[in-house]
Amino acid sequence: MEKENGGMISPKLIGTLEGIFRNNAGLAKMLVGYIGKFYEKLRLEYGSFKIMDFCGTHEWTITHYGLRSLMPNGLELVAGPGCPVCVTPSYYIENALKLGFEGVVIYTYGDVFRLPSLRSVNGASSLAEAKALGADIRIVTGIADAIADAKAHGKKSIFLGIGFETVASGYAQTLISGLLPDNLKLMSLVKLTPPAMLKTVEMLAKEESAVKGIIAPGHVSTIIGAKAWKAVAEKLRIPVVVTGFEPIDVLIAIAEALKNLFKGEANVSIEYTRAVTWDGDLKAQEMIGKAFRVVEDIWMGIGLLSDSGLRISERYSFYDAFREYDIPEIAPENCQDDLPKGCKCAEIVIGKDKPTNCPLFMKKCKPSSPVGPCMVSLEGTCAIWARFGADGLADRIAEELDLR
Ligand code: SF4
Numbered sequence: 001m002e003k004e005n006g007g008m009i010s011p012k013l014i015g016t017l018e019g020i021f022r023n024n025a026g027l028a029k030m031l032v033g034y035i036g037k038f039y040e041k042l043r044l045e046y047g048s049f050k051i052m053d054f055c056g057t058h059e060w061t062i063t064h065y066g067l068r069s070l071m072p073n074g075l076e077l078v079a080g081p082g083c084p085v086c087v088t089p090s091y092y093i094e095n096a097l098k099l100g101f102e103g104v105v106i107y108t109y110g111d112v113f114r115l116p117s118l119r120s121v122n123g124a125s126s127l128a129e130a131k132a133l134g135a136d137i138r139i140v141t142g143i144a145d146a147i148a149d150a151k152a153h154g155k156k157s158i159f160l161g162i163g164f165e166t167v168a169s170g171y172a173q174t175l176i177s178g179l180l181p182d183n184l185k186l187m188s189l190v191k192l193t194p195p196a197m198l199k200t201v202e203m204l205a206k207e208e209s210a211v212k213g214i215i216a217p218g219h220v221s222t223i224i225g226a227k228a229w230k231a232v233a234e235k236l237r238i239p240v241v242v243t244g245f246e247p248i249d250v251l252i253a254i255a256e257a258l259k260n261l262f263k264g265e266a267n268v269s270i271e272y273t274r275a276v277t278w279d280g281d282l283k284a285q286e287m288i289g290k291a292f293r294v295v296e297d298i299w300m301g302i303g304l305l306s307d308s309g310l311r312i313s314e315r316y317s318f319y320d321a322f323r324e325y326d327i328p329e330i331a332p333e334n335c336q337d338d339l340p341k342g343c344k345c346a347e348i349v350i351g352k353d354k355p356t357n358c359p360l361f362m363k364k365c366k367p368s369s370p371v372g373p374c375m376v377s378l379e380g381t382c383a384i385w386a387r388f389g390a391d392g393l394a395d396r397i398a399e400e401l402d403l404r
Contacts (some may be wrong), residue, residue, distance in 0.1 A: 300346065
């Protein structure tokens, strides 16, 4: 295990683990044993506490494989703001709706297509509704599809660039390489994750059960490197573990975080050595630095965070949808109530509450008819819980694997 100092599991054992991340009840049991032992010691000092995962895919693994059911009482696994669609203020979708009705072709990912806007525009409260009402909204799998399509028709177009650092390098490359046709502009709504992780944990510091360890996102860390979490770990004085997406990866990360907490080490460990290095992808970082400027940005549920967003740099501003269509940046006071009535997404994206405590969960709000943003994307906590966590599936899997 690569890390700043020391390690619970030897590199040799980690090498062996590479091929056995799946269907390994024996290893899972061993890790659950470690977790129980470390928590037993830590409970005396901290009482109940939380380990936070940041990435929606980690939340998927935890919920889908029933890992919560394996945790000792008092150790809670909570999801943080790791779903870019969930934390994008409605304001930007409303601007895309407006431009769509003015005849601009809007390219979007499939989940953003269904994201509800708080205020309707011309009778549409999502890009899906705008399409039904005649706006030219097109779902694509990435910016390359949008480039090919926009070149073919030549009409004024916008690609909605929602995501974290993982997608930023791809956008940067298209800008730097001059791949965008003149008629296609990029609305960069890319968010940078470390400031949000720091703020989220700080927001929960006064809760009865605080966050004492972080499972850092694996995909994002391939780009920014584990080094990006060093300041977070040091400032919060809690361990951070970068990990992969198999259930065994996540169990190792929890055990490692507890062990480091027990040893009083506020450090960063890399469990996901098959994809992540300390420095990350330096070439991608360089391209991102060239194509974008870092700005303060608004995260739904968290608020205004400095150095937490990317907008297109001056050098490539010809392709900037904000500039082309004169879209003003959102005023922080305009997104305080940026959620439908009754929706608890603001508490859910910071791990303060659970989807099952929302009165709308699986009643008015379902994956097929989402009310709030956390029910839209496959990375949204409510959508994940709705599909895998709300009907006792987790307990049944644990029983089947003889892990209870
Ligand atoms: S269940 Fe729906 S309404 Fe409730 S918090 Fe989740 S997304 Fe919002």
